[in-house]
Amino acid sequence: MRVVLWASCLTLSVAMLAPSRAPGQQPPAPAVMTMALTGDAIITRRLSTYREPGFLQMIEMIRGADAAFTNLEMLFHDYEPYPMHQSGGTYMRAEPALVKELVWAGFDLVSMANNHTGDYGVDGMRLTRRYVEAAGLVGAGVGEELAEAREARFFETANGRVALISVASTFTEHSAASAPRAAVRGRPGLNPLRHRTIRIVTRDHLERLRTLLRDMGINAPTRGDTLRAFNTQFAVGDAPGIRTFPNPADVEEIAAVVRNASRLADIVLVTIHAHERGASNAEPAEFLPAFARAMVDAGADLFVGHGPHVLRGIELYNGKPIFYSLGDFMFQNETVLRLPDENYRPYGLDQNAGVADFNDARYARGTRGFPTQREIWESVVVILRWRGNEVAAIELHPITLGFGQPESARGRPMLADRELGRKIIGDLVERSRPFGTSIEWRDGVGVVTARRALR
Secondary structure, X not given: OHHHHHHHHHHHHHHHHOOOOOOOOOOOOOOEXXXXXXXXXXXXXXXXXOOOHHHHHHHHHHHOOOEEEEEEOOOEOOOOOOXXXXXXXXXXXXXXXXHHHHHHOOOOEEEOOOOOOOOOHHHHXXXXXXXXXXXXXXEEOEEOOHHHHHOOEEEEEOOEEEEEEEEEOOOOHHHEOOOOEOOEOOOOEEOEOOEEEEEEEOHHHHHHHHHHHHHOOOOOOOOOOEEEEOOEEEEEOOOOEEEEEEOHHHHHHHHHHXXXXXXXXXXXXXXXXXXXXXXXXXXXXXXXXXXXXXXXXXXXXXXXXXXXXXXXXXXXXXXXXXXXXXXXXXXXXXXXXXXXXXXXHHHOOOOOOOHHHHHHHHHOOOOOOHHHOHHHHEEEEEEEEEEOOXXXXXXEEXXXXXXXXXXXXXXXXXXXXHHHHHHHHHHHHHHHHHHOOOEEEEOOEEEEOOOOOOO
């Protein structure tokens, strides 16, 4: 009798707690979530010491979002691991305490799969992951074997749950995770997207290459429309060019993760580190749009690219935003504390040379390379608003990283002035036009206005 009475009371209590709605009344509106999105974060110096209004306003913008994302293109350790025989360029490393600067700036989500993941081997990756997690950041894209590197990581907000899946198509071979097989353990590393490249040549060029190989004593097929030499696939076509295709098995495995995550989260973010380029560095390689659209088809709500250090166009595919590259958010690669011998040796620098000497040799005292390329130091912070899983607004806030400033100062972001801001948004307008995306300049901000996609 007491069981029946208790059950009746419980039913009554639940009924009293349930929200009441008059007949015909509309259900409550879906929650609005805001996201801040940035590109590469190469951090080697503190952020929290600075007080310029344009810097603090940008920081408050990031902090004000429900979820903020950046690509963590940095390793955190105290030089316990040794450098590998190959790096992604500069051997990246910063003080472990600097991970807290990202938290101070308002970031919640970081991708960890990029061309510097393996600079200091597996131990460097593991230490970085440990510091990232201890700071309270949600990081994705690395693991003790392939399945873990591929898996989504989740971030809880008051207005919804976000899933992050991090991928790299640009990476050193030793840094890619692998799957276990029989009694052989999988390799720790990053989540790879491999791709195939074919160089299109004329018939005359292919035959000349075939003759050259024979003259060099290298076996080559005597006929056919394709030829493989020097680790490169050549094929006859109407006009010279480069074609790239994503690895189908990688696409399907990553898509399976996205499909699963889409049923466990309100917003699914897929992000890729991709240096590969089209006709110019501002254009993505052919395989990248194919991969991005496949991720949206699998259930991703947005796709963010980074890696080439410049802005690339924006596409709205089935109403979901694809940012092919958000360029740089921080670019402090010139102020790493130490570099291994492998970085100095190609420039003939002796044991007395330091990081500044390396910079001078690499960039010819600032007359070539990154210091001379203005677009490396220009980018945007994206503020994206969702209503449920529908995009409500996309704002592009231009930032400058200090082009032309000394090495001790450049690389730190702040909001750009109106003149530079208009130029940055103008670049994005041009680069987004091939994808059918319209962007307007409104009071210092770029606004995506493609109404057919933004309902």
